[in-house]
Amino acid sequence: MNEAQLRELTREFLAKNDPxxxxxxxxxxxxxxxxxxxxxxxxxxxxxxxxxxxxSVVDEELAGTPDNDPRRIGIGLGMAAPTIxxxxxxxxxxxxxxxxxxxxxxxxQLFSEPGAGSDLAALGTRAVRDGDDxxxxxxxxxxxxxHTARFAILVARHDPDLPKHAGLTYFILDMTDPGVDVRPxxxxxxEAEFNEVxxxxxxxxxxxxxxxxGEGWKVxxxxxxxxxxxxxxxxxxxxxxxxxxxxxxWRNHPExxxxxxxxxxxxxxxxxxxxxxxxxxLRQQLAAGAPGPEGSAMxxxxxxxxxxxxxxxxxLLGDDGLRYDDWTLRRPDKVDFTGRxxxxxxxxxxxxxxxxxxxxxxxxxxxxxxxxxxAEPRTDTKVAWKDxxx
Amino acid sequence: MNLLYTxxxxxxxxxxxxxxxxxxxxxxxxxxxxxTEPYDLDLWRRLTELGAVSLHVPEELxxxxxxxxxxxxxxxxxxxxxxPVPFLGSAVLATTALLGCKPSDxxxxxxxxxxxxxxxxxxxxxxxxxxxxxxPDAIRSDSGLSGRVRSVADALPADVLLVPxxxxxxxxxxxxxxxxPGVEVTPVTSLDLTRPVAxxxxxxxxxxxxxxPEAAEPAVDGxxxxxxxxxxxxxLGIAEWCLATTVAYLKxxxxxxxxxxxxxxxxxxxxxxWGDLVLARAAARxxxxxxxxxxxxxxxxxxxxxxxxxxxxxxxxxxGIGMTxxxxxxxxLKRAKADSIALGTAGRHRQLLAPHANIPA
Numbered sequence: 001m002n003e004a005q006l007r008e009l010t011r012e013f014l015a016k017n018d019p020x021x022x023x024x025x026x027x028x029x030x031x032x033x034x035x036x037x038x039x040x041x042x043x044x045x046x047x048x049x050x051x052x053x054x055x056s057v058v059d060e061e062l063a064g065t066p067d068n069d070p071r072r073i074g075i076g077l078g079m080a081a082p083t084i085x086x087x088x089x090x091x092x093x094x095x096x097x098x099x100x101x102x103x104x105x106x107x108x109q110l111f112s113e114p115g116a117g118s119d120l121a122a123l124g125t126r127a128v129r130d131g132d133d134x135x136x137x138x139x140x141x142x143x144x145x146x147h148t149a150r151f152a153i154l155v156a157r158h159d160p161d162l163p164k165h166a167g168l169t170y171f172i173l174d175m176t177d178p179g180v181d182v183r184p185x186x187x188x189x190x191e192a193e194f195n196e197v198x199x200x201x202x203x204x205x206x207x208x209x210x211x212x213x214g215e216g217w218k219v220x221x222x223x224x225x226x227x228x229x230x231x232x233x234x235x236x237x238x239x240x241x242x243x244x245x246x247x248x249x250w251r252n253h254p255e256x257x258x259x260x261x262x263x264x265x266x267x268x269x270x271x272x273x274x275x276x277x278x279x280x281x282l283r284q285q286l287a288a289g290a291p292g293p294e295g296s297a298m299x300x301x302x303x304x305x306x307x308x309x310x311x312x313x314x315x316l317l318g319d320d321g322l323r324y325d326d327w328t329l330r331r332p333d334k335v336d337f338t339g340r341x342x343x344x345x346x347x348x349x350x351x352x353x354x355x356x357x358x359x360x361x362x363x364x365x366x367x368x369x370x371x372x373x374x375a376e377p378r379t380d381t382k383v384a385w386k387d388x389x390x
Numbered sequence: 391m392n393l394l395y396t397x398x399x400x401x402x403x404x405x406x407x408x409x410x411x412x413x414x415x416x417x418x419x420x421x422x423x424x425x426t427e428p429y430d431l432d433l434w435r436r437l438t439e440l441g442a443v444s445l446h447v448p449e450e451l452x453x454x455x456x457x458x459x460x461x462x463x464x465x466x467x468x469x470x471x472x473x474p475v476p477f478l479g480s481a482v483l484a485t486t487a488l489l490g491c492k493p494s495d496x497x498x499x500x501x502x503x504x505x506x507x508x509x510x511x512x513x514x515x516x517x518x519x520x521x522x523x524x525x526p527d528a529i530r531s532d533s534g535l536s537g538r539v540r541s542v543a544d545a546l547p548a549d550v551l552l553v554p555x556x557x558x559x560x561x562x563x564x565x566x567x568x569x570x571p572g573v574e575v576t577p578v579t580s581l582d583l584t585r586p587v588a589x590x591x592x593x594x595x596x597x598x599x600x601x602x603p604e605a606a607e608p609a610v611d612g613x614x615x616x617x618x619x620x621x622x623x624x625x626l627g628i629a630e631w632c633l634a635t636t637v638a639y640l641k642x643x644x645x646x647x648x649x650x651x652x653x654x655x656x657x658x659x660x661x662x663x664w665g666d667l668v669l670a671r672a673a674a675r676x677x678x679x680x681x682x683x684x685x686x687x688x689x690x691x692x693x694x695x696x697x698x699x700x701x702x703x704x705x706x707x708x709x710g711i712g713m714t715x716x717x718x719x720x721x722x723l724k725r726a727k728a729d730s731i732a733l734g735t736a737g738r739h740r741q742l743l744a745p746h747a748n749i750p751a
Contacts, residue, residue: 251748251750262751266743269743270692270740273673273688277675278672280393281394281671281672297667300661366664367658367660371660371661371664372637373651374648374651374652
């Protein structure tokens with residue numbers, strides 16, 4: 001199918017399904033069934049087996065129609081779905097992908113633990129076989145959407161006698177199981193975007209295993225690779241990001257201008273502009289069928305610039321910088337940098353160099369995989385997990 | 391907007407690279423710096439034979455009819471090799487200034503002579519001049535052109551100087567042959583060994599008027615903006631050489647029983663440098679693709695800093711060998727430092743960006 005045919009198909013779909021009269025959910029389900037959810041997915045699973053880039057044709061045609069609120073279901077779309085597609089059984093794909101995409105069922109990700117952050121493969125949540133089921137016991141942390149999620153993708157340890165990577169298995173967990181307890185995790189901003197999830201013999205049928213027993217690390221790599229790929233599909237306009245927000249604050253506070261702050265702001269503005277251009281360049285590379293590793297450089301730069309810009313913004317405010325808008329424990333269902341004040345932005349941006357892979361781990365990855373520098377000598381990969389120091 | 395390299399640009403790069411790999415070996419470039427012929431005019435002749443010296447000159451003016459995108463690719467390779475050729479002065483500054491003048495017979499024949507390598511030209515302006523601030527060092531009176539211009543790039547091998555001069559009613563631009571009693575080009579000891587600067591003294595020199603008061607200012611300033619944008623590609627080439635050379639060395643060099651490149655403290659520095667280069671490449675390509683004040687200042691403010699940082703890291707991470715005259719790292723450090731002053735410092739370009747960014751002082 002070419003672009004024109006896809007456009008035609010989308011118009012036909014829209015002619016038959018009028019979003020102004022149809023129930024929102026019915027519209028989304030119909031869109032999924034027509035293969036217009038994610039065209040690069042297989043036919044019958046919301047897609048049409050087309051190249052990923054062709055999604056933009058559908059998105060253009062359907063602009064303004066009800067969407068699935070991608071920011072609310074980002075973990076499902078960006079991480080669970082590609083993993084289920086790659087490793088799921090036919091039954092799993094049929095059961096989970098449609099309500100995942102329509103947003104009827106929210107997903108969360110149970111990977112990080114208090115004792116396993118950057119070193120994910122060291123995780124200790126236990127999966128113990130019990131007849132046709134598995135029993136999960138352990139603690140996960142930094143789980144966004146756990147309090148709204150119906151399902152979770154979960155990596156757990158089925159065999160502590162094996163080396164760390166080999167003893168892992170990947171599951172789909174029903175978050176309504178009585179053995180699952182979700183508690184808000186309050187962060188330095190005062191709010192709780194994330195959760196801690198405690199599992200005490202939470203039950204998972206073996207039919208909800210993704211991939212083979214012992215394949216958990218490999219399956220998790222698929223999930224994490226997709227996390228890194230998840231960059232925006234459209235280039236941001238100049239000043240569409242944090243540099244625009246801080247430039248606005250600068251203009252609103254002429255009483256606090258100094259040559260030093262001026263030069264720092266112009267420097268950060270320039271770097272932000274270069275980052276925007278790098279994003280455009282990366283999209284051009286992808287469109288030309290030559291993706292590169294530049295996305296990881298962009299994440300490093302994004303985190304650094306967000307932190308420096310927001311820090312500068314608090315300084316620009318003078319005595320208003322001494323105040324904070326609200327320390328109340330709130331439960332936002334998405335991150336909103338612009339809906340709050342400068343102090344919030346400053347504190348929240350500290351997470352940018354931690355979430356989705358710390359900047360330090362990202363530098364290791366760049367050094368080893370892009371530049372080909374030798375790995376640090378390792379002592380933890382061949383020993384039984386239970387014998388590792390912790 | 392296209393920030394990638396086209397197939398044609400890749401081919402151009404390959405032929406320039408072949409030539410430079412063959413004719414601008416590091417040891418030879420170092421050796422030449424202490425001779426009486428700091429410029430490699432044989433290499434220059436070969437570059438003109440490739441057509442690399444008249445790339446953005448329209449075909450009707452005898453050039454290749456390409457654009458600044460292709461010029462930028464050559465700049466990248468010249469930065470990567472620090473080859474001692476008068477490309478910035480002759481193929482960029484002088485050529486672009488001429489393209490900004492009305493195409494008189496004089497302008498046409500000069501473009502021909504520069505493109506064929508028959509003559510070398512440069513713009514008689516201090517290399518430290520930032521765009522948007524041209525104050526001519528020469529004045530034109532009834533007795534000719536007089537004045538002293540310090541630190542002119544590529545003046546040493548030049549046959550013709552394009553001299554911006556203060557006339558009766560504004561800036562004028564003259565073509566001034568070097569071979570005349572009223573022109574003196576004095577070598578100075580330069581920080582940058584592979585693009586040495588020289589002082590130019592004019593004493594009642596004669597020249598041909600290329601542009602009068604209305605046209606001279608935009609021609610000269612336009613040349614400075616274009617050159618500033620293209621210099622970012624040279625800086626990109628410098629930074630790429632520094633990163634690649636340092637990575638290769640750290641894979642090979644062993645201390646404490648391990649390759650030095652396996653230490654995380656060093657890996658992180660190189661990863662950061664690689665990340666800086668991702669942004670620098672995007673900014674440099676943008677300046678080459680859409681030449682203008684905004685794109686040039688963004689590229690200069692960024693690439694100038696990145697190239698210098700890359701060269702400084704290169705020297706440091708090479709340890710002792712990086713401090714020797716024998717190792718080429720110093721050529722890149724000297725070029726990167728000189729480039730950080732050339733055509734406006736990063737700080738100056740940031741200030742020039744203030745109105746574009748709507749960030750008033």
